[in-house]
Amino acid sequence: MRIAILVEGATEKAFEPILQDFLKSRLQQTNLELKLITYDGRIPKKEKLKRSVENLLTSKDAFNAVIALTDVYTGTNDFQDAADAKAKMKTWVGNNPDFYPHVAQHDFEAWLLPYWSTIQKLAGHNKSVPGGLPExxxxxxxxxxxxxxxxxxxxxxxxxxxxxxxxxxxxxxDLMVSINQCPEFKAFINTILLLCEVDLIP
Structure with a gap:
């Protein structure tokens, strides 16, 4: 299984080895090749996104599936929330069964907030965690x-x-700490597990 993941930039790329290690623990013998493709600040929109996805699915070394992972917060007003972002990406790409839109709401760092005690130690401050669920x-x-x-x-x-x-x-x-607090993160991980035909995270 070859999966391309379109991501916004360096933050998600830095996350790649952690993601790979987590998936190895879940996949056992399943052969998975992930490739994170970074863009400068945000993934393409509209026709550019459609072309990028189609090229990855039909090129000489074609991928079996393409996942797009965007932040809801992009510095613009393109997306109102996660549902809106996923719907727009799906519309831009068209009816392609091998394309899977996903979102970090409101940005990737939401998935780090469950580890606030570690953040406090690294920062050297006891400022309290933002209220409510991370996303x-x-x-x-x-x-x-x-x-x-x-x-x-x-x-x-x-x-x-x-x-x-x-x-x-x-x-x-343990990434499961964040996955269990962040529904969009869980959905993203479960799409990869689904494509690899292994048990999903309930």
Whole structure:
């Protein structure tokens, strides 16, 4: 099974080895090749997204499936919420059974919020975790802003670096903690498991 995952940039790319390790523990003997394809800040829209997907599914080294993973919060007003983002991506690509749109609501860092105690230790500050479920932290102040803020006010010497901190935050962590608190994250993982024909996460 060869799956291409379209992602926005360096943050998701830094997550790749953690994702690969988690999937290996679930897939056992299933042969899976994942390729994360990064864009500069956000994945394509409209006709560009359709062309990208079709090229990946029909090229010489074609993939069996393409997953698009976008943030709801893109710095624009393109998407109102996760459902709206997925519906628009599906419309842009058209009726293609091998395309699977997915969303981090409101940005990728929502999936890091369940590890807030680790974030506090790394930042050197006891600022409390944003209220509510991680994926409900919204457009007005998305999760990445909260993490950046605690690093700025904390005792650590460095400002928040997405590519550096994601590995430090998730080192030796159980991804199921985040998956069980973040329905969109679970849906994304379950699509990969479905394509590999193994048991889904209930």
């Amino acid at each position: 409900q932290v919204n457009h007005n102040k998305p999760p990445s802003y909260h993490i950046k803020e605690i690093f700025e006010i904390g005792k650590c010497k460095n400002s928040y670096s997405k590519t550096r901190e994601i590995l430090r935050i998730l080192k030796n962590q």
